[in-house]
Amino acid sequence: MLDFEKHIIEMEKRLDELKRLSVGSKEDLSLEIDELERQLTEHKTKVYSQLTPWQRVQIARHPDRPQTRDFIEMIFHDFIELHGDRLYGDDAAIVGGPAFLDGRAVMVIGQHKGHTTRERISCNFGSPHPEGYRKALRLMKLAEKFNLPVITFIDTQGAYPGVGAEERGQAWAIADNLMRMSQLRVPIVAVNIAEGGSGGALALGVADRLLMLENAWYSVISPEGCASILYKDAAKAPEAADSLKMTAEALHNNGIVDEIVPEPVGGAHRAPNATAENLHKSLNRALDEISAAPVAKMLDLRYAKLRAIGAFEEPQPKG
């Protein structure tokens, strides 16, 4: 339970109890119930309309928040999981394979953190090794070959920090994805579903459309990492989360994110199905829009989009 959820959950419990009591009771409790319901709605709206970036980070990290495998199950059907990078191994931190999105065959690829301790350990808490990124690229190339649009789910605190990952070229694997994705001849929609930590997230994030769930974060460095550099104190992460402008709203305002996918009040972990429904609609719409352009035009637009990001000053603008 998150700090700011405590009061809400207490009120909800009291409301449930009142409702339960009212069933067998001669006393009319409907007025009390109405009043409590009103208070609850009011309180929830207040809390969730003024979430700080750090509170959103906590929502994004909630253990019950739906992850890649959950969204695949809720949105797609007939998913066939494929394994391995054909070079070294299979990385459970990245899940992928073809599936149907309604009537459309697509390739789904995403980072998966795991829910149970066992699952979380087996997929390194969603931090991929180079073989994970190379598997992702292999599946994208497969998608290109058979003209399937690619949908990626971003959910990682970062690429795996380990000796083996460095030995096998973590930087090289990520860079290769950035370069190849920029020219992949099928539509790419990337969705940040929770956490987007640095280059390890970007390696699935070069796309025609970048969507972000309302409470997800995306940043060049984790708030803790930023705080330990800035203040030599990871506990100052809330301040760093403010400074980094890492929320969906801030990134949408800065033109980096194309669309914010709304989460029901309380966050995706309290309403996974409704969140999935919103995302489902957004994915279809994005694919329809991208597919409307011929491939060459689509690639030009993708390049123009990547090319345009940056804020700088020049005394004499060219032209």
Place this chain on the structure above:
Amino acid sequence: MSIDTKKGIPEGIWSKCAACGEVIFQKEFFAGYKVCPGCSFHYPLSAHERLDTLLDMGTFRELDADMTSADPLAFVGNKAYKESLEASMANTGLKEAVMTGYGKVNARTVVIAVMDFRFIGGSMGSVVGEKITRAIEYAAKKHAPLIIVAASGGARMQEGMFSLAQMAKTSAALAKLADKHVPYISIMTHPTTGGVTASFPALADIIIAEPGALIGFTGARVIEDTLKEKLPAGFQTAEFMLEHGMVDMVIERKDIKGEIAALLDMFQMGAAGRQQETLSVGDIVPGADVARKMQKTVQTGVKKSAKNIKTQVKRLQGK
């Protein structure tokens, strides 16, 4: 007195090498490309010094020299971003962490970008990303080989996602350069780390590393903290990356220029061969009108065979 391995500026007539402890006389140090005569550690060079080691004297012409960083996030930390920028400018005499332009390597024209670690740790924000992207595009336009010298601690935290996006931007531009078969040589110097490594430095046709240079993606301290164990000796050095197949060669600073020239000559010869191949029709059939006639014959042939196929299909369909 000692030399700082990060700054490489000794004070006084003699200094001690921070890497091996050997006493170095300043005159000898500067004459020897800032390489320790004891352990041959390659101390960092400023952008200007680097250009001097690579280009023929007086041939460098700078591009986009006046581009400066904006402060898109109005970043607040322990120090305002604007202050850090001003301090770096005053310190280095540079406007940003990279210089770009063109010049000659033993009389061969190249486009070149050189990073300077002294400028906010050689970090890549919007200006570094934009200047490098323009250099790549210029190389593509002019069909001139591209040389990029990396010296960077990673993406620039103070520009948040704008910085991370530069990794995708430069990588996408390199994909277009590769399409044009223009050679790109990357030189990884001390240090080449963080998100920056996972973009343009890793995506070259040839990667040259300087001896002893720190090269990697995740910082060694972060890996140590995660794994709770000591890292192997020589981890993330240029030699380590050579052993693991990530770079083509580790060569001394004084030899890099000659190696670049030799490689470019071979690539040039290959490219000339390809051009000749496309012209070979003209070689066999002299005279432009004859060539045109041949082309017409071929086109008519194609049309005829297309017509034949259509007739045959109709016949098969029983029409």
